[in-house]
Amino acid sequence: MDLFDQHLQQITETEAPLAARMRPRTIDEFIGQDHILGQGRLLRRAISLDQLSSLIFFGPPGTGKTTLARVIANTTRAYFIAINAVLSGVKEIRGAIDQAQERRKFHNQRTILFVDEVHRFNKSQQDALLPWVENGTVILIGATTENPYFEVNKALVSRSRIFQLKPLNDEDLYAIVQQALTDRERGYGKKQVQIAPEALAHLVNVANGDARSLLNALELAVETTPPDKKGVIHVSLAVAEESIQQRAVLYDKEGDAHFDTISAFIKSIRGSDPDAALYWLAKMVYAGEEPRFILRRLLILASEDVGLADPQAVVVINACAEAFDRVGMPEGRYHLAQATLYLANAPKSNSIMGFFDALAAVEHEREAEVPTHLKDGNRDKKGFGHGAGYLYPHAYRDHWVAQQYLPVSLQGQVFYQPSDQGYEQQIATRVARRREAQLAALVEGVGVAPLEILTYGNTDRNSERWLQRTLSQVGEQLEVVRDRIFDIAQVQRHHLILDINAGSGLLTWEAIRHAPEGGVYACVQNSSDANALAEQAAALPELIRPLILQTTLTELAAKTTDIRFDRIIGRNALRAEPDKVATAKTLAKLLQPQGMIILAETVPRHTQRFYRLLESKKLDFDLYEKLVTAEEAIYAEQTDPMLNWDAEDLRKAFDAASLVVQVTLEHSSTQMHITQAFINRLFATNATHPSYADRLAWNLTVKEIQAVQKLFTQYLLNQTVTWNSTIAFVQAG
Structure with a gap:
């Protein structure tokens, strides 16, 4: 670059529009x-x-x-x-x-x-x-x-x-104006500019999320307003209105805005919301959408979503379309609005969709032959008996008779499902009664060819797999829980996610798949889990690896001082927390304003009891009763945070954290195979965590516990049992 090029660049930068001069140079200057x-x-x-x-x-x-x-x-x-x-x-x-x-x-x-x-x-x-x-x-x-x-x-x-990138919100736009007014090098920091609050509000509102439009309007307002005697430039509401007069509506007739807006319009009418329907109609008309395109979509909707619930709908919309062709714009807007309001307020039925069910049946029943009594008998009635057995409806009362009109392979199939809305409600009862009569006629063999009923069977693969199963279904159950969490979470690709019990990686890796442009933090409480996650993450590109936090939940806030998460997820993350209220408050501090916490917690008080797996009639009555009492006492022990809580305790904890909380209980059962190793773990002693036997010892003697272990070995060893559990899905935000 020579001297003249440098001079040209300096002139260009100083004389560039305000929007160009105020472009952020670093990521810290970037707003929004x-x-x-x-x-x-x-x-x-x-x-x-x-x-x-x-x-x-x-x-x-x-x-x-x-x-x-x-x-x-x-x-x-x-x-x-x-x-x-x-x-x-x-x-x-x-x-x-x-x-x-x-x-x-x-x-x-x-x-x-x-x-x-x-x-x-x-x-x-x-x-x-x-x-x-x-x-x-x-x-x-x-x-x-x-x-x-x-x-x-x-x-x-x-x-x-x-x-x-999304349109900037009002807070971002106000910050951009403030930046432009105070920047002495590129903005108006060397000038005394005072903008009336209502003027600034007008500029921000009409800019509609567009920073360039806002800065262009600000520049026009400042540059065309002479300063007063004290050198102050006063930008009033009148000046602001002259600087930016019309909201720029993002609408491209061939782009996303076109398809998204017409979709919102149709869905609002289908949902019988006349206010929303008029809003989206107004947006399309304001942006210059072709009115005939809108009317064509309304004509489709009149049959697709209203149909026989109001048979006049298609007539009215067609009349509005013809009236529009005669009148044109701008008066034709009355006909657009009338057609929209008529359909939005009409009763809805999509029973016409039965046609597509029939179409699917045709695709799968290519060889279905026309029943003999429905065939044309004018040509070969004598030779093949075509038309024989046909019952002429007009020869019967009410001009109807019960007979079959479907191919043999589809007899009894239902395609048309009348709704109970509007005019169609009157049809529904009549159709149902006639179908009942047709089914009765089918049984009696009236108007149908004789049917051959074959009985045969194939190997039930699901049953066979169940009989052959020797392992538990824990993996399948975890997949269900994982999918349920992410269904609730509705994670977006740019979200920042925190997995607060990431030891197994079950939710962590799924979070990375759901939020590739965001980020995932994985919280673990010991070094072995942290090392295991790090080893698994090593195969991923560095930028998308989870950031591993080795900390307790109570200390988590200190580890993430500047970060707020869109979603906090976890499975069985709170079960061992002694103070669930304090933990809930900690998690609440880590949320973005619109963030959400989604947890799946297995509720101990509703979990499977071992005594229910035993047949009481085969056991000593006194020992069985003691086992029942001792096992139930485990879940009533107030000093054990692992077991002494219920779903209601979770709801109260997040309610105390000033979050709107919803707790849904879902019961599940899985097949679990009882092995010797499993029984050994139940009755182990001096373990890191109290075992089943340790907890039974609060109410049973050593001799009684040994007797219970023998019962488990005698009646449950190598048995596949149904294990019931209850999971509380917590959604708080």
């Missing part, structure tokens, strides 16, 4: 997008460690995609090349690749290629990038306002990590 850039998040770690892989930033305008790329350029030790897909083609791509190869060859330096508006590249241009991304010559960072899964080459998408 905490879901991907907050403390502990994968992207923040990758930028700070300079360990970036290919990325695609996807989000609406003004959310910081290009700015984030510039921050990376200022942070990374890699060579940074930026091109714009609107202005560039294969020639520019080749030039960038040549530079990257040269840097790699002579300087051993990586190259980051930033492509703004990457969706603007056509397929051949995107294909030209692919081999160089594949072999690591360049690390691609793409920015796009369009859904990359639709607009970017699938091969590029599969080799990139996608981060979605």
Whole structure:
């Protein structure tokens, strides 16, 4: 760069619009997008460690995609090349690749290629990038306002990590304005600018999450307002309204906003919410959506979701569509609104979907023949008897007679399921009575060909596996618990997750799969568990490995001082905690404002009792009664935090932590095989934790415990028993 180039760059920077001058230069200056850039998040770690892989930033305008790329350029030790897909083609791509190869060859330096508006590249241009991304010559960072899964080459998408940027919230926008007003180098810190609160609120509201739009409006307001005698620039509400007059609605007729908004509109009508339906209609009309497209969707909905619950619905909507064609816009909005409100308030039925069940039956019953009595008898009635046995409905009372009209293999099949809504409610009873009569006719053989009933059997593989089972189903049960936790958690890809009892890794590895762009922390309480997790995680790329915390739950807050989690998960994490209220309060402090705690805790008071596995009639009555009393006493012992609590105690603990808590009890049973080793563990003594025998000793003598052990060996050894348990799923936030 020569002297003149430097001078040109200085002039460009000083005369650039405020939005360009105020671009953050470091990650600490970046405002917003905490879901991907907050403390502990994968992207923040990758930028700070300079360990970036290919990325695609996807989000609406003004959310910081290009700015984030510039921050990376200022942070990374890699060579940074930026091109714009609107202005560039294969020639520019080749030039960038040549530079990257040269840097790699002579300087051993990586190259980051930033492509703004990457969706603007056509397929051949995107294909030209692919081999160089594949072999690591360049690390691609793409920015796009369009859904990359639709607009970017699938091969590029599969080799990139996608981060979605969201519209900035009001708090972020206020912070951006404050930053611009106080920055003396790039903003208005050298000027005396006073913005009326209502003026600032207007700018933030109409900017609609777009930082660029907000800064452009602020610049216009400040630059066009003369200072008073004291040199103060007063930005009033009137000035703000002139600077930014109309909210920019994100709506692309071929993009995600188009499909997402029409989806919300249809679902609101289907859900009979007229207010929401009018809102989404207004948004589409305001954004310039084609009204005939909306009316076509309403015509579909009139049959798909209203159907025979209101047979007039399709007539009314069709009339509104024809009226719109005559009137046009803007008065045609009345007909759009009328059609929307009619359908939103109409009774709903999707019984017409029975057609698709019939279609599926046709696909699977390709050889189903038309019943003889329904065949055309005009041509071969004499030769083949076609049409013989057909009962003419008009010859009967009410012009109906019970006979079968389905192929033999489908007789008795139900496709049409009348709802109990609107007009269709009147149909339902009549249809049901006629079906009953048809079934009776089927039994009597009226109007049907004789059926051959065959009886046969195959090996029941499930039963066979059960009979052959010699191991417990604990693994299967844990999978069910894991899946239930993540169903409740609704983890998003950018979430920060804490597993508070990660010793087994059951939830940790699943969390990593669910939140690849976020981060996972794994809490363990001993070094052996920590080492085991670390060894398993060694096979993963460094950036996505769980961060292992070896600590107790009471000390956990001190280990994560600057981090707040979107989800805290755990299985049997609280069962040994003596003070569950204190633990719940600790976990509550670690949550993001919209965060959630999801725990699965096996409730000891509802667990399987061993005495119930024995047949009392075969045992000494007095010994059995003592065993029952002694075993029940285990779960009533107030000094044992492992066993002295119930689901209600969990609810009270999280309620005391000022969280909204929901506790759901789910009962489960599994087949467990009783082995000699298992019995030995039950009756072991001097173990690290009290055994079953140790706890029985509170109420039974040594001789009685030995007698119980003999009973277990005699009646349970090598038996497969049904083991019942109850799990409390805790959801708090």
